[in-house]
Amino acid sequence: MKVYLVGGAVRDFLLKLPVHDKDWVIVGGKSEELLSKKYKQVGKDFPVFLHPKTFEEYALARTEKKNGVGYTGFLTNYSKNITLKQDLKRRDLTINAIAQDSKGKYIDPFNGIKDLKNRLLKHVSNAFEEDPLRVLRVARFSAKLSNLGFVIYKKTLKVMKRIVDKKEILNLTSHRIWNETKKSLDTKFPHVYILELNNCFAFSTLFPEIYYLYKLNLKNIFFNFTSINTDLIFRLAKFSQKNVNFDTRFIFLCQFLVSFLDFNLDIRKKSFRLNFYSFLINKMFIRLNIPTKIKNITIMIIKYYYIFHNIFSYSSEKIIFIFNKINIWRNPNILNEISSLVNFCPYYNNFCLCKKKNFKPSEILKILFFILQSISVKFILKKGLKGVFIKKKLINLRIKLLDFYRLKTLSIEYKKNKNF
Template sequence: MKVYLVGGAVRDKLLGKALHERDYVVVGATPEEMLARGFRQVGKDFPVFLHPHTDEEYALARTERKSGPGYTGFTIAAEPSVTLEQDLQRRDLTINAIAEADDGQLIDPYGGLADLKARMLRHVSSAFVEDPLRVLRAARFAARFADDGFVIAAETLQLMRQISTHDELATLANERVWQETVKALNTSRPAVYFKVLKDAEALSPWFPELEDNTTFHAVQARLSAIDMTTAELVFALWMGELSAAQINLLSERLRVPKEWRQLGKLACRWHAAAQQLTQHKVFAECALHADLWRRPERFGQLLLVWRQQGLTLTEQEKLQTAFDAADRVSAATLIEQARAAGESLVGPEIGAAVQQARDTAIAGVLKE
C-alpha cells in the first residue's frame, strides 16, 4: 500500500500558491484494509475514505471506462492492481495529473511539469472527450489561472469543440453546470470562462443568451473590468446585461438560488447606466421595489454593483447619505410626534407616514 499526494495540491504547491485542501490516492489497497486502519468510507460511486485524524480524502487508485452517455456513464474499477500511472491517466489536465510521494519525489507520466512551465492547459489523453463536464472544468481553470498566463492548448480546445458538436453537454445535470460556473465567477477573471466556452462552441445549451454577439460582448466588457468580492455579485453584474425574460430563463435552467436570482433582477431593473439613480424619485422607487428597508444589506450589494456599472464615487456617496437618512426614520418617533400634535397614527396610516418620511429624507439629500 502506497499513498501519494495528487491533483490540485501538487499543482498549487508547484505554482507557489496556498494549499486549501489535500487529496491523496492510495495504490495497492482494498476497502477492507482502509477500514481496518480507521478510515471512514464516504464515496458511493467509488471508494473514497476520510483520514481518521485529519479528515483529508484518500481515494483508492481507479480506472474509468466509458459505458454510457454523459458524465455519469462510466464503469469504475478500484482494484489493488490499478497503478498510479493508470489513475493519473483518467484525470482531465496534465497539470492535475502530477503525484508526489511521501519522500517528495514527483511522478509525472503525462508532461504536467512541462505544461506548468509553459503555462499550458492540456488534456491528459484522448479520453478527455468522454466526459462533457471537462469542457466546463477546462474553461474554469482557464479563468482561475488566467492571471498566471495559462491558456488552453489548441488541441485541447479542438477536443472541447468535438464534445460540443456531439451534444454531450446537454447530458450534464444543471447542478454540476451551476457548480462549475460559480467557481468560475469566484475567480479574478470570470470573463475568460465564457470566452473559452464561446471559442469551444460550448455556450449552448446552458448559456444560449450569450450566443448573441451583442449580449456576449456586453457581458465580456462588464466582467473584464470587475472589482468584486463574491460570486453572487459577479452573477448580478452578468445579469445586469441581460433582459428580465432572459434572467428568468437562465435562472430556471441553472436552478439559480432565489437570493442570487433576485439580486440579478435588481441589477438589471436598476442598472446604473440606464437609471438616474441620484434623482430622488427614482431612488425612492428603487428602494421600495428592492425592499431595502427590510433588507438593508441589499443596499450595500447594489451599491457595489452600481459602482461597476458606472456610478461615480460622488454619486455613491450621495446615495449612501440618502439611504442612511431614510433608514433612520422611526415609526415610533412618527407616532409620538403625531400624538404630541393631538393626532393619532394607526394601522395602515403608520406605514404610509413612514414611507412619506423616507421619501422626504431622500429628497432632502438628493435635491441638494
C-alpha cells in the same frame, strides 16, 4: 499498499501557489483495509475515503470505462491490481496527473511537469473526450492560471469542440454547471472562463439566455461603432479586480448586457423590455437552480437599473416607492450590492452635480437612504395611528424629509418623470 499525493496539491506546489486541499491515491489497497483503520467511506459504491484525523480524501486507484451518457455514465474498476499510471491516465489535464510519493519523488508519466513549465493546459488521453464536465473544468483552470501565462493546448481545444458538437454537454446537471461557474467567477480573471467557453462554442449551449442578450446587443445599431465582446470582457475583468464575491460578478455579467440594450428608448418601452429580460434571466436561474439570493438581486438590478442609475432625476415620491419595492428597510445590505453594480454602465452620465461636487449614483443612493433612516416608526406609533395609516404616515414623512433635504441641503435639481 502505497500512498501518493496527487492532483491540485502537487500542481500548486510546483507552481509555488498556496496549497489548500490535499488529495491522495492508494495503490494496492482495499476498502476493507481502510475501513478497519477507521477511514470513513464517501458514498456506498465510490472508492473515496476520509482520513479519521485530517479528513483529507484518500481514493483507491481506479480506472473508468464509458458505458452511458454524461459525466456519470462510467463503469469504475478499483481492484487491487490497478497501477498508479492507470489511475493518472484517467485524469483530465497532464498538470493534474502528477503524483508524489512519501519520499518526495515525482511520478510524472504524462509530462505534466514539462507542461507546467511551458504553461500548457493539455489533456492526458483520449479518455478526456468521454467526460463533458471537463470542458468546463479546462475553462476554469484557464481562468485560474491565466495570470501565470497558461493557455489551452490547440488539440485539447479541438477535443472540447468535439464534445460540444456531440451535445454531450447537455447531459450535465445544473449543479455541475453552476458549481464550475461559481469556482471560475471566484478567480482573479473570470472573464477568461467565458472567453474559453465561447471559443469552444459551449457558452451558447450552457447559458443560452445570456447568449441571447449578447446576440441582441450585436444587432443593436449602436454597436456598429463598438465591440460588445471586447467591452464586456474588459469591464468584467476590471470589475473583478474589485473585492467583490462571485455572485456579485455573475449579477454584473447579466446586468451589464441588459444595460446596453435599448438605452435610448423612453422609459415606458424600457419597462416593457426590462420585464422581458428579467423573465429571460429568471428562466435561466430556475433552470440552473442558482441560489435564490443571487436570483432576487439580479432580477431587481435588471428591472430597476435605469432608475438606480438616474435616481436623482426622480421625485422623492418615486424614490420612496422604489425603496419600498426592493424592501431596503428590512434588508439594508442590499444597498451595498446595488452600489457595487450601478456605476458600471459606460453609456450613461456617471456623475450628478451636487453643490459643485461629483457624486456617483451609488453615493446618492446611500445619502438618500441614510437621511430616510432618521424617521422612526416609534414616533408615528406615539400618535396613536394603527394599521394601514402607519404606513401612509411613514411614507408621507419620508417624502417630506427627502424633499426638504434635496432642496435645502443637496440642491439637486430633479425632474418629475411622468412616464415612470
